Amino acid sequence: MQEQEGAALPPRPATPLDGGGEPVSPGPGAPPARPAARRRGGHPLARFLVRRILMAVLLAWGITLVTFVLTNLVPGDPVAANLGQRALGDPAIVAQWRADHGLDKPLWEQYLLHLQGLTHGDLGTSQQSHRPVSEDLAEFVPATLELAGAAILVSLVLGVAFGVVAALRRDRLPDHLLRVLSLIGISVPTFWLALVAFYVFFYRLQITPGSGRVDPALGAAPGVTGLQTVDALLAGRWDIFVSAAGHLITPALVLALYTIGLLTRFTRSAVLEVLGQDYVRAARAKGLPGRVILFRYVLRSALVPIITVAGLAFGSLLSGTVLVEAIFAWPGVGQYAYKSATTLDLPAVMGVGLVVGIVYLVINLIVDVLYGIIDPRVRLQ
Amino acid sequence: MTLDITGLKVTIGGKEILRGVDLSLEAGRVHGLAGESGSGKTMTGLAVLGLLPHGARVSGGISLGGRDLLALSPKELNQVRGGEVAMVFQDPATSLHPMLTIGRQLTEHMRHHLRLGKAEAKARAVDLLTKVRIPGAEEAYGRFPHQFSGGMRQRIAIAVALACSPKVLIADEPTTALDVTVQAGVLRLLRGLCDELGLAVLLVTHDLGVMSAVADEVSVMKDGLVVETGPRARVLREPSHPYTRALLDSLPDHQEPAQDGTGRDEPGEGER
Ligand SMILES: Nc1ncnc2c1ncn2[C@@H]1O[C@H](COP(=O)(O)OP(=O)(O)OP(=O)(O)O)[C@@H](O)[C@H]1O
Ligand SMILES: [Mg+2]
Numbered sequence: 001m002q003e004q005e006g007a008a009l010p011p012r013p014a015t016p017l018d019g020g021g022e023p024v025s026p027g028p029g030a031p032p033a034r035p036a037a038r039r040r041g042g043h044p045l046a047r048f049l050v051r052r053i054l055m056a057v058l059l060a061w062g063i064t065l066v067t068f069v070l071t072n073l074v075p076g077d078p079v080a081a082n083l084g085q086r087a088l089g090d091p092a093i094v095a096q097w098r099a100d101h102g103l104d105k106p107l108w109e110q111y112l113l114h115l116q117g118l119t120h121g122d123l124g125t126s127q128q129s130h131r132p133v134s135e136d137l138a139e140f141v142p143a144t145l146e147l148a149g150a151a152i153l154v155s156l157v158l159g160v161a162f163g164v165v166a167a168l169r170r171d172r173l174p175d176h177l178l179r180v181l182s183l184i185g186i187s188v189p190t191f192w193l194a195l196v197a198f199y200v201f202f203y204r205l206q207i208t209p210g211s212g213r214v215d216p217a218l219g220a221a222p223g224v225t226g227l228q229t230v231d232a233l234l235a236g237r238w239d240i241f242v243s244a245a246g247h248l249i250t251p252a253l254v255l256a257l258y259t260i261g262l263l264t265r266f267t268r269s270a271v272l273e274v275l276g277q278d279y280v281r282a283a284r285a286k287g288l289p290g291r292v293i294l295f296r297y298v299l300r301s302a303l304v305p306i307i308t309v310a311g312l313a314f315g316s317l318l319s320g321t322v323l324v325e326a327i328f329a330w331p332g333v334g335q336y337a338y339k340s341a342t343t344l345d346l347p348a349v350m351g352v353g354l355v356v357g358i359v360y361l362v363i364n365l366i367v368d369v370l371y372g373i374i375d376p377r378v379r380l381q
Numbered sequence: 382m383t384l385d386i387t388g389l390k391v392t393i394g395g396k397e398i399l400r401g402v403d404l405s406l407e408a409g410r411v412h413g414l415a416g417e418s419g420s421g422k423t424m425t426g427l428a429v430l431g432l433l434p435h436g437a438r439v440s441g442g443i444s445l446g447g448r449d450l451l452a453l454s455p456k457e458l459n460q461v462r463g464g465e466v467a468m469v470f471q472d473p474a475t476s477l478h479p480m481l482t483i484g485r486q487l488t489e490h491m492r493h494h495l496r497l498g499k500a501e502a503k504a505r506a507v508d509l510l511t512k513v514r515i516p517g518a519e520e521a522y523g524r525f526p527h528q529f530s531g532g533m534r535q536r537i538a539i540a541v542a543l544a545c546s547p548k549v550l551i552a553d554e555p556t557t558a559l560d561v562t563v564q565a566g567v568l569r570l571l572r573g574l575c576d577e578l579g580l581a582v583l584l585v586t587h588d589l590g591v592m593s594a595v596a597d598e599v600s601v602m603k604d605g606l607v608v609e610t611g612p613r614a615r616v617l618r619e620p621s622h623p624y625t626r627a628l629l630d631s632l633p634d635h636q637e638p639a640q641d642g643t644g645r646d647e648p649g650e651g652e653r
Contacts, residue, residue, distance in 0.1 A: 277475065278470055278472060278475035278476045279475060279476055279477055279478040279479070281432060281470070281476075282468070282470055282476040282477070282538075282541075283478070284430075284432055284462065285430050285432060285462055285463065285467065285468040285470075285542075286462060286463035286467075286489070286490040286541070287458075287459040287460060287461065287462030287463035287464055287490060287493070287494060287545075288459075288463070288489060288490055288493060289459065289493070292489070292493075296481070296489075297478055297481075300478075300480050300481070301478075301479075301480060374480060375479070375480050376479075376480060376482075376525040376527075377479060377480075377525070377527050380525070380527075380528070
């Protein structure tokens with residue numbers, strides 16, 4: 001930790017001020033202050049990634065346990081919810097139904113069976129649709145991901161851009177306008193906005209298509225990702241893409257407005273804070289052009305809090321999809337979750353819980369990895 | 382090249398921060414600027430680079446080799462910043478960007494001002510790191526600020542400031558945030574670079590010990606005015622202004638600084 005001092009300057013005559021002798025002179029070749037990330041094999045970023053992914057796998061297992069336990073703790077009798085009045089009166093039928101659905105076994109055995117099924121992608125059979133839960137999810141989850149993904153993408157682009165503009169034009173007209181916009185975005189309830197948007201754009205102005213994901217006359221694009229817009233592009237079906245994007249835009253914007261408002265405010269304060277940092281002033285003192293300072297020095301630092309908020313906002317956005325899907329008749333997992341919860345369709349509820357849990361996990365993983373990419377202090381520790 | 386500041390006035394929000402500052406820096410000379418906290422030392426330095434806080438109003442003259450810096454367009458001013466006048470800030474822990482490599486922060490403005498290619502800029506950066514005596518300059522190039530100690534970071538900040546061969550270096554309390562044991566090394570480095578490169582250095586400090594060790598000329602500020610200026614030996618030995626006298630009397634050991642009065646002193650233990 002020693003500084004290498006006074007090695008190269010020509011010697012000067014000592015004066016009374018020197019107080020005799022050099023204060024610090026460990027001699028040439030003193031080691032650098034702190035050794036950089038010790039190489040334990042592999043790129044630091046790669047090691048950081050592996051650590052995070054192992055952690056995510058562990059958490060995924062935790063999610064299976066939590067969804068299972070919570071689902072089985074609900075006070076409610078799935079038998080009563082699924083069998084008719086007459087069948088309920090017959091103990092033999094009830095016992096048979098319980099045995100069919102594995103409900104007669106002890107809880108821990110049920111969990112092990114559940115885990116075993118999971119390893120084969122078997123989530124059980126929905127008691128309502130009488131289809132494997134995995135098939136149901138494969139149908140509904142991509143629709144929701146497309147909606148939520150489009151919304152978060154729009155929010156990130158607009159929210160960050162608005163926030164930067166507001167910060168750079170602080171206390172001037174653009175800042176005031178954006179403050180009003182973000183306030184509206186944050187305070188207007190999503191379901192109300194969804195109703196108004198549906199009424200105005202579809203019913204009154206008739207400029208947006210109504211319910212669903214794509215014009216049924218066109219049929220759906222061959223499923224690769226399950227995301228209509230992406231599949232249409234992959235298949236080169238321009239007509240389907242336009243129709244799918246048209247169906248997507250209103251619900252996605254409705255869903256995004258809250259997040260846009262949130263990100264605008266956070267970006268604004270994050271950028272303002274970074275603008276006041278010493279290293280930004282130092283960058284100005286170097287005579288770098290404004291855009292280099294903005295993109296390389298300011299945004300880079302501001303991205304850390306922005307990403308944190310965006311990750312959290314994605315959660316609220318997912319819960320917002322339940323209502324938006326209902327209003328725009330968007331065939332997503334929100335509607336499926338609602339139906340299976342109200343009918344105590346336990347395998348379906350567990351399946352939805354698992355998927356939502358994993359989506360959160362992936363979002364967190366992405367956020368963590370982005371931290372590591374942006375900030376060397378995170379990945380080099 | 383000389384930097385002449387004449388009658389510099391700065392007002393922020395109706396408050397007069399500088400009330401007519403006169404200072405003159407010459408090539409190859411270290412000009413020490415002392416004064417109590419809030420007397421306007423930092424503002425004087427920032428005014429030269431046009432980096433005053435928002436809403437500051439400036440009048441007076443700042444001339445660099447005959448060119449009026451206050452009359453420059455933003456674009457011309459950006460050429461001066463870093464290219465002709467560079468600045469080192471007080472706290473090296475915060476004046477380097479924590480997420481960018483040392484190399485990046487050293488070469489970016491070089492490539493911009495001097496239009497160097499990537500390889501040339503890198504070679505020059507490694508040279509500079511060696512010059513400010515960072516051990517293992519080649520490796521240091523790819524590291525991040527948090528991997529260096531405070532003294533090393535300040536040396537790196539000095540290398541960044543010198544990257545485009547400026548004529549004038551403004552060092553705003555470059556050693557205040559450093560451990561006493563490393564202050565001397567940084568000061569000696571500054572003194573050496575000043576002699577070697579013929580830099581005009583403005584060394585801001587409120588430490589008269591530092592001042593007596595490295596400065597050729599000394600100016601003392603109080604309440605936005607320069608109250609005393611002159612060769613170090615005279616100012617520190619025969620202060621004419623009562624405020625300078627009070628400053629000298631308040632030195633902890635109340636020593637008589639700079640007894641020989643001729644030539645420059647080695648920045649020895651004047652690092653308290
Ligand atoms: N952003 C600002 N807006 C308004 N006034 C400011 C601002 N920054 C500093 N000042 C004022 O300017 C005056 C001079 O400050 P300056 O930082 O130049 O002092 P200094 O001599 O460098 O002091 P120190 O030794 O503490 O660094 C102080 O009175 C301070 O209150
Ligand atoms: Mg200051």
